[in-house]
Amino acid sequence: MKTSFPKEDIRVLLLEGVSQSAVDTFRNAGYTQIEYHKKALPEAELIESISQAHIIGIRSRSQLTAEVFQHAKRLIAVGCFCIGTNQVDLDAAERLGIPVFNAPYSNTRSVAELVLAEAIMLMRGIPQKNAECHRGGWSKSAAGSYEVRGKTLGVVGYGHIGTQISVLAEALGMQVLFHDIEAKLSLGNAQPTASLDELLQRSDIVTLHVPETPATRMMIQAPQLAAMKPGAILLNASRGTVIDIDALADSLRSGHLGGAAIDVFPVEPKGNGDAFVSPLIGMDNVILTPHIGGSTLEAQDNIGIEVAAKLVRYSDNGSTLSAVNFPEVSLPEHADSRRLLHIHQNVPGVLSRINELFSAGNLNINAQFLQTRPALGYVVIDVAADEATTQELRDRLSAITGTLRTRVLY
Numbered sequence: 001m002k003t004s005f006p007k008e009d010i011r012v013l014l015l016e017g018v019s020q021s022a023v024d025t026f027r028n029a030g031y032t033q034i035e036y037h038k039k040a041l042p043e044a045e046l047i048e049s050i051s052q053a054h055i056i057g058i059r060s061r062s063q064l065t066a067e068v069f070q071h072a073k074r075l076i077a078v079g080c081f082c083i084g085t086n087q088v089d090l091d092a093a094e095r096l097g098i099p100v101f102n103a104p105y106s107n108t109r110s111v112a113e114l115v116l117a118e119a120i121m122l123m124r125g126i127p128q129k130n131a132e133c134h135r136g137g138w139s140k141s142a143a144g145s146y147e148v149r150g151k152t153l154g155v156v157g158y159g160h161i162g163t164q165i166s167v168l169a170e171a172l173g174m175q176v177l178f179h180d181i182e183a184k185l186s187l188g189n190a191q192p193t194a195s196l197d198e199l200l201q202r203s204d205i206v207t208l209h210v211p212e213t214p215a216t217r218m219m220i221q222a223p224q225l226a227a228m229k230p231g232a233i234l235l236n237a238s239r240g241t242v243i244d245i246d247a248l249a250d251s252l253r254s255g256h257l258g259g260a261a262i263d264v265f266p267v268e269p270k271g272n273g274d275a276f277v278s279p280l281i282g283m284d285n286v287i288l289t290p291h292i293g294g295s296t297l298e299a300q301d302n303i304g305i306e307v308a309a310k311l312v313r314y315s316d317n318g319s320t321l322s323a324v325n326f327p328e329v330s331l332p333e334h335a336d337s338r339r340l341l342h343i344h345q346n347v348p349g350v351l352s353r354i355n356e357l358f359s360a361g362n363l364n365i366n367a368q369f370l371q372t373r374p375a376l377g378y379v380v381i382d383v384a385a386d387e388a389t390t391q392e393l394r395d396r397l398s399a400i401t402g403t404l405r406t407r408v409l410y
């Protein structure tokens with residue numbers, strides 16, 4: 001479809017080595033200006049690049065702060081090629097009328113598989129045995145080595161990842177407890193606990209699958225670690241801010257916890273080759289991985305397609321379905337129509353002023369869809385008008401008080 005702003009002029013900035021499938025999705029949709037970086041950019045470079053970009057795609061390392069958004073004068077949309085969106089100031093993006101998209105499901109199975117594999121490895125003491133063999137040692141013994149069958153797994157955050165782990169763990173013969181702030185339907189025989197503390201006290205293995213929020217920051221500190229069973233195992237593939245990492249190192253050093261597998265850290269290197277620093281380095285009973293819980297080729301390939309397709313859809317047709325910070329609107333295309341987008345502060349009277357413009361011009365609206373959030377309204381309008389009239393309408397729509405952005409799509 002011919003868009004009013006030529007696709008070849010739309011600049012797409014892709015950072016952090018997002019999958020080639022994202023690049024292919026943009027190219028197949030007619031987007032040719034794609035700037036691709038394997039790493040996250042340092043802030044000054046990010047600001048420079050984002051000031052030219054219409055669309056940006058990131059993973060978990062690029063911090064899109066309110067300050068960065070101030071420089072993003074041309075930006076129309078953000079794609080997080082991952083689940084977490086804590087690296088983006090979603091409110092700042094909303095205030096500027098910029099929708100943010102993510103991939104809420106595509107890597108969840110990969111995380112679930114890794115976590116269960118780590119649970120089994122740690123229960124057998126394999127990380128220690130592996131390290132000893134590499135040092136030329138030999139310690140053939142069953143001491144401290146257990147099956148996971150019959151053990152209790154505590155899942156904190158019973159969402160897309162937590163529930164999959166729960167089902168797979170039951171298939172291995174484990175008992176599953178879970179704790180969530182929302183009421184959740186138990187899958188299989190999993191049981192909710194009355195509190196986080198109860199889960200910590202009753203579980204042999206605890207695995208964390210909460211998002212980064214003010215409530216989950218430092219959710220696991222020294223008292224929570226002390227509440228866990230002696231010899232218990234802690235797994236974290238959620239966000240590095242959820243655990244007090246120094247307290248975890250102390251607990252492991254004291255021998256209270258039996259082991260840990262940590263994929264996410266309070267401070268992570270910006271890219272491959274940069275130094276990794278952690279108080280957990282050198283502990284044989286700790287599996288350390290470089291934030292790769294969701295990094296399988298299958299997951300990254302699917303994420304690339306999913307998020308790029310959402311960005312293309314928004315850019316081509318205005319659909320904001322599944323945006324995480326924006327009113328969700330999707331309107332089928334109408335033959336013989338031109339499509340206008342109007343993003344505005346959600347204050348009374350904007351829609352009536354919009355519609356007054358159309359009736360004053362004696363213009364027929366073929367379709368209209370409005371959706372609001374507390375701070376923001378988004379209306380998509382299909383109008384029977386020629387190109388010049390539509391552009392003129394756009395100028396008038398832009399002058400309505402409270403307008404944040406307007407676009408003529410086609």
Ligand SMILES: NC(=O)c1ccc[n+]([C@@H]2O[C@H](COP(=O)([O-])OP(=O)(O)OC[C@H]3O[C@@H](n4cnc5c(N)ncnc54)[C@H](O)[C@@H]3O)[C@@H](O)[C@H]2O)c1
Pocket residue numbers: 083084104107108111156157158159160161162179180181182209210211212213215216237238239263264291292293294295
């Ligand atoms: N290591 C990786 O590579 C990797 C990959 C994917 C996701 N993640 C992280 O894992 C997190 C979880 O992913 P998901 O797909 O399961 O998300 P989800 O949104 O489906 O599930 C999160 C669950 O946590 C619950 N929750 C929120 N705050 C809570 C609190 N204070 N106490 C208890 N429960 C709380 C929610 O109600 C929800 O059920 C993501 O937000 C992301 O940060 C990491």
Ligand SMILES: O=C(O)CC[C@@H](O)C(=O)O
Pocket residue numbers: 059060061081082083084085107294
């Ligand atoms: O790919 C990444 O950088 C982040 C992966 C994961 O933490 C997510 O939130 O999906």
